[in-house]
Amino acid sequence: MFSFLKNESTKLRETAKNWLYHAGKVYHFRKDLLSETELSTLVRLSEEVKVGMKDKSDSSDNRLRSSIEALKDHMEQVGGNYYPRTSMAENVEFFFAALIIYVGFTTFFIKPFKIPTNSMWPSYFGMTGEVYHEDEDKPGAIAKAFRFVSFGAKHYDVKAPASGELLIPMQRSGSGYQVFRRPANVKRYFLINAPGIEHSFYVGDERVSFKYPADFNLERQVLEPMKKAGTATPFDRVASMNGLGPDAFAGQVTETVYDPRTGRNVNVKLYLLRTGRKVEEGETLLSFDLMTGDQLFVDRMSYHFVSPKVGDGFVFKTDSIPGIREDKFYIKRLVGTPGDKVRIDGQAMIVNGEPAKGSIAFEKNAQGVDGYDGYLTMKGKSRLSVDLTRENTVPEGQFLALGDNSDNSEDGRMWGYVPEEAVVGRPIMIYYPFTKRFGLAK
Incomplete structure (x- = not known):
């Protein structure tokens, strides 16, 4: 320099x-x-x-x-x-050397981890939505750039493709219908394909669509806030679909969908549900920001020297858990270590006969304050699920983990215990986005 x-x-x-x-x-x-x-x-x-x-x-x-x-x-x-x-050879060599160092570091020491869902809310945020009900509330170009850099916000602005009646494509499901959602790829970090969902709307023969990550809950994060604010959503007519007559649909269309079972594209017949809502070309149907989930550094070293403790944020891999049919990293709250006796009393977590300690989330869930709504005893249908209406002793070599957002978390209540070999580590710091949660993990 x-x-x-x-x-x-x-x-x-x-x-x-x-x-x-x-x-x-x-x-x-x-x-x-x-x-x-x-x-x-x-x-x-x-x-x-x-x-x-x-x-x-x-x-x-x-x-x-x-x-x-x-x-x-x-x-x-x-x-x-x-x-x-050549400079290309030097750059390739440098890239692979850096990659080897990165893989080694994240395997044994510190691993970056992005929270996709809101099962740990409000301790950690997954992807959330910020809805704009009026056009004047939408961010301008400079605000979009700032929000993207600071909060990882991606702006969605879905507009009517033509003037006429808004139509929702529906797919037959058993004896009824359901809103058609196409599996799609979305870009992660601008390069990597990740699972996503595509919704489409029709006005006459004109179609408009939008894609979002599969882990994003559109209903909870966008549609519910719109309904609470008294703002019309494109799906309002879907809630009253019982007893549909022949005039409920404006026609049929065919869309192509990739079928993972066969590895081929297949044609799907869709029925265009009338909404009765007249829209003008360019009218806003949905306008919201999709905010990225909290991104954490996870300590992979400590558990080689100290045992996990009740109250720890708890990151583990799911491939060795029989009740989970996917290979991912999950983050939950550790509520039981081997030998602990665990149950839920009212909305409080009880460990070894006393209110659970080790995290402020336990106390706040017990009181139902600051966004914590308390623990629920809902039980999954699997034989591996844990019924916390009664006391359960955590088996040797196993751990019990639950989400802080109990009514929006699939956890040990549904799929059972986490084996010791699945444990990855504990979160130590939220490094992005730059919100008030930035800093040491709870």
């Missing part, structure tokens, strides 16, 4: 050091392929450069340049793939 402050002699010696680095690579990686003469020449020329670097006499710079040129010419003959190196 400050090379302009250095004199020519200093720069020359730094250049010489770089050539010696490349010569060392050629020697170590090709010494079994080179002849004795080629190796001895490489060593001799390298030593001449080293001597030149130490020489501080008036004529030393010229001798050092000559030594560097001689070493460079020899490496062009014997360097193979290690010299001369």
